[in-house]
Amino acid sequence: MAPTRTVKNKHAAPKAGSKGGSGKKRSSTDGVSKSKSSKGKKPAISATEVKGRPNLPGLNKDKKKKLPVYTDKELGIPELNMITPVGVTKPRGKKKGKVFVDDRESMSTLLALVQAEKEGQIESKMMRARQLEEIREARRKEAEKKEAERRAELEQTKEAIRRKRKRGKKGTKDGQEEDEGESVKELAATGSKATKSKKKKVSFAED
Amino acid sequence: MRPLTDQEMKVVLDKLANYMSDLKSLIAPLEDGDRYVFRLNHNRVYYVKLSLANLATCVGRDALLSLGTCLGKMTKSGKFRLHITALPILARGARHKIWVKENGAQPFLYGSNIVKAHVGRWSEDCPEHQGCVVYSMADIPLGFGVTARSTTEARRLDPTGIVCFRQADCGEYLRDEDTLFAG
CATH class of the missing domain: 2.30.130.10 (PUA domain)
Incomplete structure (x- = not known):
């Protein structure tokens, strides 16, 4: 064996050659290991026996050997660790090519299916439209009601102002001035016509 | 020229159903025992009598310009576009x-x-x-x-x-x- 063997590493070869035989011997007849097996293990074995476990020498070795080895399929890892593009995986046993729809039965089933689907869609659209219409109608009515209330209030205030003015004409001059002040304020608030204020200016100039 | 596939037929009928209320009349059998079928040639969908479609099988794909009523055209994205030629059927x-x-x-x-x-x-x-x-x-x-x-x-x-x-x-x-x- 020795002359035929090719040695790649010159420095490594003599070392291996010189220590090869002795190393093996050492490992087989190692003093340290001997002492462990003979002295150290015996009391440990007795301890385990006390606990009730059957102490077989081969048991520990078996445990080490039975390290679970899972396949990729068991772990659920895909064969290629990447996304499989659509169209690459083809179902087996299926016929290649297009499937045509030409016979009356399949056509009519397809027709019925499509029509039912469309009817449902249209119906739901109509329902939604009706609901929205109802909501709009309710809002419109509410707005109209509010508008009517506002107008009524405005009319009421106008009426109140007119009454006050009439009273003021009958009363004293001071009272009239006070009335004027109030009415001007209210007019400004309600934003009514400017013609009335002009009239008053004229009457004031006359005084 | 070929019949439509399942998917194509669904797309076509879906579009027609937008305009028509009664689709079943499209494939109802005629008095002479004939019926209308859908055919596809060069992305165009034709609505044609079966007897005529059978006669047209002897005409090559490239040589066949049109037959029956052209309903519309299948787009490259797989949608269907109705043409004005489909108006009599829709109406x-x-x-x-x-x-x-x-x-x-x-x-x-x-x-x-x-x-x-x-x-x-x-x-x-x-x-x-x-x-x-x-x-x-x-x-x-x-x-x-x-x-x-x-x-x-x-x-x-x-x-x-x-x-x-x-x-x-x-x-x-x-x-x-x-x-x-x-x-």
Whole structure:
């Protein structure tokens, strides 16, 4: 064996050659290991026996050997660790090519299916439209009601102002001035016509 | 020329169902025992009698320009576009209709949408974005479109408001003469 063997590493070869035989011997007849097996293990074995476990020498070795080895399929890892593009995986046993729809039965089933689907869609659209219409109608009515209330209030205030003015004409001059002040304020608030204020200016100039 | 696949047929029927209420009449058997079928040639879908389709099998794909009634064309993205040539079939079983006045017929035939002022009358209970067939007041089908507003909303619309978006009109026979049947 020795002359035929090719040695790649010159420095490594003599070392291996010189220590090869002795190393093996050492490992087989190692003093340290001997002492462990003979002295150290015996009391440990007795301890385990006390606990009730059957102490077989081969048991520990078996445990080490039975390290679970899972396949990729068991772990659920895909064969290629990447996304499989659509169209690459083809179902087996299926016929290649297009499937045509030409016979009356399949056509009519397809027709019925499509029509039912469309009817449902249209119906739901109509329902939604009706609901929205109802909501709009309710809002419109509410707005109209509010508008009517506002107008009524405005009319009421106008009426109140007119009454006050009439009273003021009958009363004293001071009272009239006070009335004027109030009415001007209210007019400004309600934003009514400017013609009335002009009239008053004229009457004031006359005084 | 070949029959349509399951998917293609579904797309075509789905589009037709937007405009038609009764689809079953499309494939109803005729008095002479014949029936109508759908055929595809160069992305165009034809509605043709079975006997005629069988006769046409002896004509090569490239040599066959058109047969039966051209319904429309399958786009490259797999959708289906109806052509004006499908109007007689749509008009037969129209779900919703709009009649345009005399003054509105010409603008529609020149390719514009329908405004409220041009509408003579319309079908009741028509929802928004629903296919409808456009007729003249003399009940002549002029084209088809999609409603812009529901009937109730359209009533409140001002006269210049659009009530129907045009999809196809008879003017296309002249305007799209070159590309309507081929290309």
